[in-house]
Amino acid sequence: MHELGIDIEAIGRIPAVVSILDVVSHMTGMGFVAVARVAGDRWIACSTKDTIGFGVQSGDELDVETTICHEVRQHRTPVIIDHVEKDEIYCGHATPQMYQFQSYISMPIYLSDGSFFGTLCAIDPKPRKLDTPEIRGAFTLFAELIGLHLSSNETLKATxxxxxxxxxxxxLREQFIAVLGHDLRNPLASIQAGTRLLRRNPERGDMVLMQMERSVQRMAGLIDNIMDFTRGRLGGGLSLEINPDVALEALLQQVVSEVRATNPDHPIDCAIDLPSVVPCDAARIGQMFSNLLVNAVTHGTPHRPVHVMARIHEAVFELSVTNEGMAIPDEAMGSLFQPFFRAQVRASQQGLGLGLYIAAEIAQAHGGTLAVASTADATCFTFRMPLQLV
Known part of the structure; x- marks a missing residue:
């Protein structure tokens, strides 16, 4: 919503404004009374009381240059006119002639930080006795009251x-501690079991050490994800090392080979056509692609192919990963890129729930986007990066 629209809502949330306009109209006899937001080149009515058919309602705008409220904003002083035709300053002013009024009052409204919000103003086609201590004091009090309410509402919203x-x-802290304790405990328990087995059966050392090495690698991956999460969440985003001459096709093929090696029963079809270099942080793009590919293998229909596509089209690098299987539930779509979000998968495949979050952070750091589309037949994650933005 536009800022001025928000201001109208803010005035509308102050119940006292309607009563203030009624009191001002009754006290002065003025036929049109308004709280106006005056900002930049715009004058907009936030709340009005109109008994003379002036024709300006809440949300309506006037050319700010044609209003005296514009002068009030510039000079930060109220303007009070009992009778335009007899006023030395405003008798020849264009505004009273344009809007056909003879009496006028406008009091500035300030917020608690001293900034100018707008005015409490009133006009009438007839002369009115306005420049009195009572009316000036009442308008000042009402303007201060409105400013105080606006500032209090802003403070409340900020709080x-x-x-x-x-x-x-x-x-997030609770999720972090719970998930970290659970997921790091599994590979750690595997290493502990391996050491006990080695003590009892040293002859099985090669096989046990291989399993322990995989557990260490899993722990290292979990710790890397935690560090990336911390950088993205608390450190102002992921840092990149952009290389303008990355031959990205070889890197993507290497990631595919690694995932194939650990998932030999899950086919991966590739259509990678990158005839030119892609300026990027190669390690980060590889990490993002690996996260997406592992996610597709994990959640896709077993033994059905995962499809990978990479190309440069109209100065945009596109990378997509598609898996067959059931659609992502609607209630989960909005949480896919949130940290610690974990869909229902086999326990052995459960992770920290940071893979897609980190992938989205890498995409954003490259000035790109990561989007998902999911139907009953397939789910596709697509990364797009305008090359000129990198």
């Missing part, structure tokens, strides 16, 4: 936003 952030951070 609520901070509270939501704190709750989200607390939830």
């Amino acid at each position: 609520q936003a901070a509270l939501r952030t704190e709750r989200e951070d607390a939830k």
Whole structure:
């Protein structure tokens, strides 16, 4: 929503404004009273009381240059006119002639930080006795009251936003500790079991050491994901080392080979056609691709192929990974790229739930996008990166 639209809503949330306009109209006899937002080149009515058919309602705008409120904003002083025709300053002013009024009052409204919000203003086609201590004091009080309400509402919204952030951070901390404790314990237990087995059966050393090495690699991968999560969440985003001459096709083929080696029963079909270099952080793109490919193998229909496509089209690098299988549930779509989100998979394949989050962070760091489309037949993750932005 546009900022000025938000201001209208903010005034609308102050119940006292309607009463203030009624009191001002009754006290002064003025036929049109308004709280106006005056900002930049715009004058917009936030709340009005119109008994003379002036024709301006809440949300309507006037050319700010044609209003005296514009001068109030510039000089930060109220303007009070009892009778335009007898006023030395405004008797020849274009605004009263344009809007056909003889009496006018406009009081500036300030927020608690001293910034100018707009005015509490009123006009009438008849002369009115306005420049009195009572009316000036009442308008000043009403303007201060409106400014105080606006500032209080902003403070309340900021406090609520901070509270939501704190709750989200607390939830993330709880998830982080719980998931980390669970997922690091598994490979650690495997290593401990391996050491016990070696003590009892040293002759099985080669096989046991191979299993222990895989557990160490899994722990290293988990720790790398944790570090990337910390950088992305708390450190201002992932850092990149852009190389303008990356031969990316070989890197992608290497990632495919690694995933094939650990998933020999799951075919992977590749259509990689990258005739030119792709400026990027090769290690990060490889990490993102690996996360997407492993995710596709994990969640795709067993023994059905995963399809990989990479190309440069209209100065955009595109990389997609598609797996066959059931559609992602609608309730899960909005959480796929959130940290610690983990779909229902086999326990042996369960991870920290950071793979897609980190993939999305890598895409964003490259000035690209990572999108997902899912139907009853297939799910496709697509990374697009305009080459000129890297």
